[in-house]
Structure formats: C-alpha cells, structure tokens
Amino acid sequence: MPEPVIHVSGLRKSYADVEAVRGIGFEIAEGEVFGLLGPNGAGKTTTVEILEGLRDRTAGDVRVLGFDPAADSLQLKQRIGVCLQATNLPEKMRVHEAMRLFGSFYATTVPIDPLLGRLQLTEKRNAFYGTLSGGQKQRLALAMAMINDPKLIFLDEPTTGLDPQVRLEIHNLVQELRDSRRSIILTTHYIEEAERLCDRVAIIDQGRIVASGSPRELIAQTFGASKLEIAFTAPLPEHAVPPLAATLNSTRTGIAMQSGKPARDIAGLVDWVDRQGLDIADIQLHRPTLEDVFLSLTGHRLRD
Amino acid sequence: MHTYVTNILITLRLMMRDRMVLFFGYVFPLIFFFLFAQMASAGQSGGVAKQVVASVLIFGVLGNGFFGAGMRAVSDRESNILRRFKVAPTTAAPLLAGWLVVGWLNFVPSAVFLVLIGRFGYQMPWPERPFTLFLFGSLAVLAFRAMGLIIASVVNSMQESQILIQLFYLPMLFLSGATVPITSMPPWLQSFAQFIPSAHLHSGINAILVQGETLQSAGKQVVALLLTLCIGFFLSVKLFRWEKEQKVKGTAKLWVLAVLAPFLALGAYDFHAKEGLTNAKRLERTLRRGRTLLFRDVRLFVGDGRVIERGGLLVKEGKIEKIFEGATPEPKSVNADGIEGSGKTLLPGFIDAGVYLSFPKDAAIDRRLAAYLYCGVTTVRSFMDNPIELQLTQRRLATGELLGSRVVTGGHRPPAPRSAEYVRKLLEGSLAQQAAPKGFIDAALPILAKLPPSLDPVPYDLVETGSGLNLLIHGPALHRELRRMVEHGRSPADALRAATGEAADRLQLPVGYLRPGFAADLVLVDGNPLQDITVTERISLVVLQGERVARGSLFEEYDEK
Numbered sequence: 001m002p003e004p005v006i007h008v009s010g011l012r013k014s015y016a017d018v019e020a021v022r023g024i025g026f027e028i029a030e031g032e033v034f035g036l037l038g039p040n041g042a043g044k045t046t047t048v049e050i051l052e053g054l055r056d057r058t059a060g061d062v063r064v065l066g067f068d069p070a071a072d073s074l075q076l077k078q079r080i081g082v083c084l085q086a087t088n089l090p091e092k093m094r095v096h097e098a099m100r101l102f103g104s105f106y107a108t109t110v111p112i113d114p115l116l117g118r119l120q121l122t123e124k125r126n127a128f129y130g131t132l133s134g135g136q137k138q139r140l141a142l143a144m145a146m147i148n149d150p151k152l153i154f155l156d157e158p159t160t161g162l163d164p165q166v167r168l169e170i171h172n173l174v175q176e177l178r179d180s181r182r183s184i185i186l187t188t189h190y191i192e193e194a195e196r197l198c199d200r201v202a203i204i205d206q207g208r209i210v211a212s213g214s215p216r217e218l219i220a221q222t223f224g225a226s227k228l229e230i231a232f233t234a235p236l237p238e239h240a241v242p243p244l245a246a247t248l249n250s251t252r253t254g255i256a257m258q259s260g261k262p263a264r265d266i267a268g269l270v271d272w273v274d275r276q277g278l279d280i281a282d283i284q285l286h287r288p289t290l291e292d293v294f295l296s297l298t299g300h301r302l303r304d
Numbered sequence: 305m306h307t308y309v310t311n312i313l314i315t316l317r318l319m320m321r322d323r324m325v326l327f328f329g330y331v332f333p334l335i336f337f338f339l340f341a342q343m344a345s346a347g348q349s350g351g352v353a354k355q356v357v358a359s360v361l362i363f364g365v366l367g368n369g370f371f372g373a374g375m376r377a378v379s380d381r382e383s384n385i386l387r388r389f390k391v392a393p394t395t396a397a398p399l400l401a402g403w404l405v406v407g408w409l410n411f412v413p414s415a416v417f418l419v420l421i422g423r424f425g426y427q428m429p430w431p432e433r434p435f436t437l438f439l440f441g442s443l444a445v446l447a448f449r450a451m452g453l454i455i456a457s458v459v460n461s462m463q464e465s466q467i468l469i470q471l472f473y474l475p476m477l478f479l480s481g482a483t484v485p486i487t488s489m490p491p492w493l494q495s496f497a498q499f500i501p502s503a504h505l506h507s508g509i510n511a512i513l514v515q516g517e518t519l520q521s522a523g524k525q526v527v528a529l530l531l532t533l534c535i536g537f538f539l540s541v542k543l544f545r546w547e548k549e550q551k552v553k554g555t556a557k558l559w560v561l562a563v564l565a566p567f568l569a570l571g572a573y574d575f576h577a578k579e580g581l582t583n584a585k586r587l588e589r590t591l592r593r594g595r596t597l598l599f600r601d602v603r604l605f606v607g608d609g610r611v612i613e614r615g616g617l618l619v620k621e622g623k624i625e626k627i628f629e630g631a632t633p634e635p636k637s638v639n640a641d642g643i644e645g646s647g648k649t650l651l652p653g654f655i656d657a658g659v660y661l662s663f664p665k666d667a668a669i670d671r672r673l674a675a676y677l678y679c680g681v682t683t684v685r686s687f688m689d690n691p692i693e694l695q696l697t698q699r700r701l702a703t704g705e706l707l708g709s710r711v712v713t714g715g716h717r718p719p720a721p722r723s724a725e726y727v728r729k730l731l732e733g734s735l736a737q738q739a740a741p742k743g744f745i746d747a748a749l750p751i752l753a754k755l756p757p758s759l760d761p762v763p764y765d766l767v768e769t770g771s772g773l774n775l776l777i778h779g780p781a782l783h784r785e786l787r788r789m790v791e792h793g794r795s796p797a798d799a800l801r802a803a804t805g806e807a808a809d810r811l812q813l814p815v816g817y818l819r820p821g822f823a824a825d826l827v828l829v830d831g832n833p834l835q836d837i838t839v840t841e842r843i844s845l846v847v848l849q850g851e852r853v854a855r856g857s858l859f860e861e862y863d864e865k
Contacts, residue, residue: 077393
C-alpha cells in the first residue's frame, strides 16, 4: 500500500485560552478529494493551516507528502498548492504579474499562459486585480495555487461568498483537477459542495472529527433510512390507527415514517390512505443528506 | 536571485502606478523646496541654495523612509495580501529587499530633480562631489527605510503604525536641523538632538553638499547609517509578520531601540566631543554669511578718508560687491535684504592694531573677541599670545564655529600707559557697561588709583589700545582712543582712517576699506562721526564677513553660566 499523501494523528492546537483542535486524525490517499466539513470556528482552517506549514501545532503527528510541515515548511511549500480562504493582492497588480511574482518563488513552474487559459483568464491577463469580479479573483487564486504543478492542493472554503453561478464554475474546475489525479483537501461549510466534490468527508465540530467516510456511507451509517411524509386533505377519523411504523401528526392531517425501503413502503401507505377514504394532498420522500447527518451527530445545524 | 529580481521589478511597477508615490516623492518636496527657498532667500547665494536643497533632501529621506516601506508592509498585512506570500516557499527577505530597493529607486530621480531645480532655479553651484552625495543619499534612504520596516514589524495595526511613525518622524524632522537650525534651540534640546539620527543625516549631507567634504569626513555618519541598515533589515526579516491576527508583544516594540543604537552611540560620542553642535554652528554661519545685503541712503566712509554723503553698498557672499554713489537700486531688484541708512554712516569695521588678548589672565580669548565684535572692531592685532592657541582660535573663527573679531599677529610696540582719569572715563562709558564681563568694572574701579593720575602721552599713528593691560577693557577702548586722537588735534576723518584703511595697509589685510572685493566687515553708526567722533560708540549694526552680527546675543554663551 502506497504511503498516504497526508497522515494526521492526535493533532491538537491551543491558542492562549481556547483549544481550537482537540485530537484530530485522518489519512488522505493519492488522488483522493477529501473534505473537511464543519461550521465556522470548528477548527477546519486551523487544521489545514497546520498542514500547509503556516501554523505550529501544539501536539500530534503530521506528515504531508512525507514532510513534517513544522520542520520542513519551505520544502513542503515548494510542492503544494494553496488557495487560502481570505486573501488579497494589491489592487494595481496585473493578473500575469501576480502569476510571475508567485511563480518566482518556486523551483519548477508550469507556463503561465496555458494555465490562465484553463482557468478562463486569458482575456483578463493584463487586467488589474482590483478590477476582477469575485469569481475571477477566485479563479486567479486557483491558478496561483497551481503554478508549481502541485500533487496536493489545499482549498480552504473555495466558494464561500460567491454567487451560485460562480460556485458552479469552481466546482467544475475542482472536478477537472480531480480528474488529473491530484490529491485535494477541501474545507467547506456547504453540504452540497462536500457531497458533490468529495470522495471522503470528515465532519468536524468543536475541534473534533465526529464522523468520517464517503458521503454515501455517512448517510447510510447514521440513518439507513429515508423519511416518508403524506399529507391528507381532511383529518383522519377518530378510531383509525396508522399502519406500519407510521406516526400521526397532532392535527391528524398527515403521517410520517422512517423507511429502509421507501419504494415499497410508500405503496403500502398510499393504499391505506385510500382505504380510509381520504384524499392525498402531498407526498414527500426525504432522502437524508450530510446536513441531516451533521444535525443528528452534533445536535445543531451547520449554518447557524 | 531570480526571486529578488522579479520581486523588485513588480514592486517597482506597482509603485509607478501609485499616484501617491508621485505626489509625495516629487510634488510634495517641490512645494517645500519653494517654501524653504523663499524663507531663506535661496536666490541670494549658492551656499544658501545648497542648504535648501540639503534640507529638502532630508525631508525626502525621512518621508520616504518612514512612510514608504513601513506603511506599505502594514497595509499589505492588514488587507491580507501578505498572507498569500506566506503560503509560498519564501522568507520575508525578498519582499523586504524589494521594498528597500524600490524606495531607493524612487528617491534617486527625485534627488536629482531637486539638485537640478537648485542649479537652474536658484543658481546653486553644482555639488562638488556628486558621486559622494549620491552614495551618502542612497545609504541614508536605505537606512531610514530599514527603520520604517522595523516600525512596521512591531506594530499591530495601521493605527498603531501611524502613531509610532509620527512619534519618530516629527521629532526627527524638527530636530534634524533641516527645519529649525539646531543652534537656535535651547541647550538641553541641542544635546538631545545629538542622539537623533536625522541630525546626523543633516550634518552628513551638509558636509558633503554644502562644504564639499569627502565621504571620509562623514565617516561616522556613514558607519551609523550602514549599521542601522543592517540591523534594521536583519531584525525586520526576523520579526516579520504575515498576518494581522499575529500580534506582537509590547516588549517586542523595544526592538526599535536596537535600530537606534548606532545613533545613540554616535550621539554619546558627539555629546562628549560636541562635534555635532560645532558642525551645526558652522553651517548656520555659512548660511548667515551667504546673505545678500544692500545698504541704502547712507553716508559712506570709504577708509582712505573719502566720504560719499549719500550712497549705497551691496554685500554678496561675505564680500563687498558694489558701491553706489547717489541713488541705490531697490533691494528686490538685486535680490537682497535692504538696510535703510538715512542719517547713519557706514564705515569699514575698525581695526585695533595692538591688544593683549591673553590678559588679564582670567578669561578665555573667545569672549574678548566677541567683545571686540560687539564694539565694531572686526580685526585685532594681538601681541604676546600663545601662538598655538591663537592658531586654533583663528581656525575656529574661519570655520565659523566661533563668532568674534578677526585676529592677526606680528610685531610689537610696548603700549603707552594711560592715566587713571582716561581709564575711568572708559570704564564708565556705555559701551564698556555692555561689553565688559560681569563684575569686571566693579573690580577695576577701586584699583584705578594704582595708575598714574594724569599721564597722557600723545597717541600713536595707528590705534593701538594695548587693551588687556592697565585695566583697559577689550573692545570699547578703541572708541576712547579715537576720541583722544581728536582731542590731541587730529581731525575725525584722520582718526577714523587710522583705525581703518591705514591699519589695514600696515597689516596688509584686504579689510579696512569699502571697496569691491574686500571683506564685508562693516560698522553702521547712528549719526556722523566726521563731525562728532563720539558717534562711533552709537553702533546700530556690525557686519562680519557678510554676517549681520546679532550683537544682543553675543555674550549669551559666556555670561549665562
């Protein structure tokens, strides 16, 4: 088995009075897209910044591409690409100048113009950074992260604050990167993003990983079930009792149940409603998402 | 290397796109240039124009140093630009080096620009050592930029940096000597100023630009600047912070003091040797001697006995430039400070051809030379002095460190003794009251009795007062002697000639006459001494080598202690 791209165990980080990371461990294999999912302040950014070599850790074992980020920070930085959460460039720096300037720090770089082409920035080559839109700035940040042709890319909240259209563009770009067999570690507080882009996800809350696995596995582990809901046009008569494991709501105008086999159970429920002489107002099949996983694991919502 | 070059090139491009840089680097100094030039009447002399250029260059170095690199570092950190650099495989060194070099590249053209304006706008002569000036200026701007970087390294926010920068910038501006002459500050502030880096910057630039000295002569300043640059750069690489969230501890701010250490050491040395202050005095003298003066509507006693009843005289660069008979042009038309002289008489500075500067044995020669100057005696011949001490004094007079009458030596005639009555009149005269050291007269009056009561020999052909002996007070004695000559039957013109032109001829000095090319040593008296010789004591102005002597403050440094 090849060495993992990232190995983390028992990672802790304390600031003056708070413990931001309290014992995190995971591994990322080559070519994998790994997501760290959690609300603001959960410790995601602290974790990735330790891996990038930007911050010292308080305790724990960390290897990134075989390096210890705290000790071999310059060598590690030569080999990774980083797209930071909140970063900026001087207003009057042109796009190609930013690429040249940052390229000058690396031992090996890819040609600038094809890279800008891949990120649809060719037209903006000579534009000042200050004139770029949010999406263009983010694409430039991605281009800068790829200037040294890294095998491992860190994307810290790559779509936060962008409108849905631009977010979609960025998603497509990340999928392209994944297709070129690069390892990616991504932090996000968007469920859809993690579900859509990541091979594996770790859910972080208050400095700990509360669950990890592929999005599908996580959903299955936590619920193993979808939620069925049927609403009636009129209340159910007094004597009637719902079938199967379904429960009646307080106004007696709807039933709900958890189901491992939603397709079969829905037919049974519809049949029963018919027999009660009621009309169906609405049927909902609610497949669980990471959001639900998160809620059930942590007791609070992601975007609180 | 590639990293450094790319960094410098792109930083340079960014700088050139910044209009503020253009404004603060070029337009702003220009405004100050014209303001200073106007205030100092830079058009009057090349020396003054050079001092104005030096002052504005110092403004440039300070502004560039404190508001350039440091502010940029803090604002880039505040706006999260530096974070991006932090994830790249680099240390702070290429960035900091880029900022230093670009600041320098910005400064050089603006310095050249200032020199050109001085040259073509104000008839400033070309700097005698342009390359030395270039080296020193470059070193200065780099060193002050390094100080700016250290400040940036130890502040936590833009606000803090504004405060700290102002705390450094303003005192450095005001105590440098570029705005207010150091010599006009109170003594405690003068001592303090010797520890201020900008004061050494000022003395270095002035030594090279105004006095045309070598880099070696500004060696101490060069070493201090070089050390500051190295320490500043090294520390700012070490202390550099990429993120605004990274705070620095209060104690780290003390690192700023490390950068100032070379100058504290230099200040301590200077405090001991008083060199900084001496240099400042010399500079001020150069400035004051460089002014253009125009006397108008005045009676001129030429020195050879001839009198121009109504005329004028132009002084330029410490020498008499031109004599006018009758109408005198407007001061503005010759770019001069006008001095109205109606009812007054302008004479060559008086010459006392025989004095004993080292007597009585109680005070330093310096104060006595000041007393002569106070009384309009601009040259004295000294008898029986220690030649080595006198040579040092002459040197200090020449450089302007010491303000006092010129001294020459040579020859000796034993003085004729004066009567007690003569000395009493001298001591009781108003000039003596003003020029005598504290307590001198009170001490002298009781021992007058030791002098012969009424011995009064015929005066010599020249005025040789023999001051220093026989209770004859340095300075006022010349006026008493002029009076005695007239009492003995010589005409006032004849007596005045003996104290001016004739004495100068005998001593073979280019003074004693109102002639173009002669030293501008002048006395302006209130009235007409040709009718009443006592008028010579009513002195309204003394000029020495073109400097209007501030008579009121001549004795300040001697008598206040």
